Amino acid sequence: MGHGVQVQDLPGIGKRYDLDLGQRAGRISVVVRNDGNRDLYVFTGQSGDPTAVVELTEEQARKLGALLGGTFFEG
Amino acid sequence: MHADLVAIGAVVLAAGLLARAGRRIGLPSIPCYLVVGILLGPGTPGPVLIEDPAELSVLAALGLVLLLFHLGVEFPVEQVLGSGRRLFLAAGCYIGLNVTAGLLLGFALGWGTAEALVIAGGLGISSSAIATKLLIELHRLTNAETPVVLGIIVIEDLFLAFYLALLAPVLSDATSPLGFVRDVAISFGFLVLLFAVARYGARAVGALVGSREDELLAVLVVGLVLLVAGLSEQVRVSDAIGALLIGLVISRTRVRERVERLVLPLRDVFAAVFFVTFGLSIDLGALETVALPAAVAVLATLTCNLAAGVVTARLFGLNQRAAANIGLTVLGRGEFSLILVTLAIGAGLDGRIGPFIALYVLGLAVLAPLLAAKSRYLARFIPDGLLRSRWRYVREETISTACTHLDQISVTGTDLRECPQCVAEGHGWVQLRLCLTCGAVGCCDDSVGKHASAHFTRTRHPIVESLEPGEDWRYCYLDRALVRPPLGREPDATPR
Numbered sequence A: 001m002g003h004g005v006q007v008q009d010l011p012g013i014g015k016r017y018d019l020d021l022g023q024r025a026g027r028i029s030v031v032v033r034n035d036g037n038r039d040l041y042v043f044t045g046q047s048g049d050p051t052a053v054v055e056l057t058e059e060q061a062r063k064l065g066a067l068l069g070g071t072f073f074e075g
Numbered sequence B: 001m002h003a004d005l006v007a008i009g010a011v012v013l014a015a016g017l018l019a020r021a022g023r024r025i026g027l028p029s030i031p032c033y034l035v036v037g038i039l040l041g042p043g044t045p046g047p048v049l050i051e052d053p054a055e056l057s058v059l060a061a062l063g064l065v066l067l068l069f070h071l072g073v074e075f076p077v078e079q080v081l082g083s084g085r086r087l088f089l090a091a092g093c094y095i096g097l098n099v100t101a102g103l104l105l106g107f108a109l110g111w112g113t114a115e116a117l118v119i120a121g122g123l124g125i126s127s128s129a130i131a132t133k134l135l136i137e138l139h140r141l142t143n144a145e146t147p148v149v150l151g152i153i154v155i156e157d158l159f160l161a162f163y164l165a166l167l168a169p170v171l172s173d174a175t176s177p178l179g180f181v182r183d184v185a186i187s188f189g190f191l192v193l194l195f196a197v198a199r200y201g202a203r204a205v206g207a208l209v210g211s212r213e214d215e216l217l218a219v220l221v222v223g224l225v226l227l228v229a230g231l232s233e234q235v236r237v238s239d240a241i242g243a244l245l246i247g248l249v250i251s252r253t254r255v256r257e258r259v260e261r262l263v264l265p266l267r268d269v270f271a272a273v274f275f276v277t278f279g280l281s282i283d284l285g286a287l288e289t290v291a292l293p294a295a296v297a298v299l300a301t302l303t304c305n306l307a308a309g310v311v312t313a314r315l316f317g318l319n320q321r322a323a324a325n326i327g328l329t330v331l332g333r334g335e336f337s338l339i340l341v342t343l344a345i346g347a348g349l350d351g352r353i354g355p356f357i358a359l360y361v362l363g364l365a366v367l368a369p370l371l372a373a374k375s376r377y378l379a380r381f382i383p384d385g386l387l388r389s390r391w392r393y394v395r396e397e398t399i400s401t402a403c404t405h406l407d408q409i410s411v412t413g414t415d416l417r418e419c420p421q422c423v424a425e426g427h428g429w430v431q432l433r434l435c436l437t438c439g440a441v442g443c444c445d446d447s448v449g450k451h452a453s454a455h456f457t458r459t460r461h462p463i464v465e466s467l468e469p470g471e472d473w474r475y476c477y478l479d480r481a482l483v484r485p486p487l488g489r490e491p492d493a494t495p496r
């Protein structure tokens, strides 16, 4: 239950994607803004305030995606 | 007389630099542009870079037109229509309170009826630009109240369109009641025409401007927008409405996304010129004479916003922190207030509304980021009784669930520890779920009966809570999302 990716519309800003990591590990939310920038929200524990927020440009987001996807091995 | 490029360049550069410095302390751009205009203009002692603001009038008009055009292009029609009763109630309450306060204040000032109507709009419509920036910079994009805040902003934009249409005849110089009626008819007729084009002619318009080359697309679109805005002005509907509606037309074509991207930098540059020009026309001496009404207006808006925030939080089942966040995020006033006043001054209304709104916008544009960042402290002082009295709230906590059905929670516990349907059918179950709308208990989807899901399918009650010992998670069937505490939950099972 609830372990897929959820999408929510943020009118005028973009879309919010939630990835639930399970009860203990927390949750990651990615906001893809209409201007291309991404906001990465990391939640650990029960608090509704994010533990960390990282703002990424489209380019940086692509690189991070490649790293996480394991397709980007060159230094 | 030719506009002096040196002066214009210096003023715009100064505006950009001040806005950049302002960013460091969390200030939005609009007040910075205004301040530069006021300081370097003819109405203020010190260096005067531009003697006559009229030199910039064409560039400033371009800024106004592009601001509204872009608003029209990105206007989410479907989202507004599908946003549901609760959001319309919340936005209606927000707009109603603020416009009423503005109208009362406008009449109390005694500058005239048309002036009061302009002030009502100027006080009633918040700045989308400031609110959006605040949400991003305060890291609130995943808060539970954020979709509600954005929804209110969108409905405000819709309200702006109608308000502009309503104001057009008021701002025209019709002297007889018959002339006034005729102006209203022309204004709304023109609106209907453009809506019809948006509905049926979008494809043709798209074919007219839809070049594959970005260069030509930009040229064609800007030409079309200026033409429609100018024509609107000629039939005495304001250029602002014309620009907004041609934006709506473009938003229904397939070039929408490209136009949005291409026009954005143009809009930002010319909007900056528009704000600076507005500042240039402000006399520092005149600011003093309107200081008191502007201060009253700021307090009135703050009060209305907080009240609307509490009402909205109650409607959506949110807590005190969310109520404070809603009220304070949409506190900023900016582009729309200045546009309304520019139209009013252009129509020859009482000149005092210029400095009045300038001071009001400056005050709120500085206050909004400061207060919004400190919403936690305000949340402490909102009593539970204003929200849902049966819940105990964790007042200062941020709620970050993606579920928007928290208002449908009315049961927070049960002592039932069996699935009645499974008992009746004579078999067992794996885990139990509690419906938080009506208190029904059913078995989970790993059980034979799947009675909790069946209950949702039958009743559309969206949220269940796990009854497993040690588990306190909630799940929303409609959003397919985990609903995390704190939700204003009762820590013990017995309702108060």
Ligand SMILES: [Zn+2]
Binding pocket: B402, B403, B404, B405, B406, B462, B476, B477, B478, B479
């Ligand atoms: Zn929900």
Ligand SMILES: [Zn+2]
Binding pocket: B419, B420, B421, B422, B429, B442, B443, B447, B449, B450, B451, B452
């Ligand atoms: Zn069952």
Ligand SMILES: [Zn+2]
Binding pocket: B435, B436, B437, B438, B439, B440, B455, B459, B461
């Ligand atoms: Zn139920």
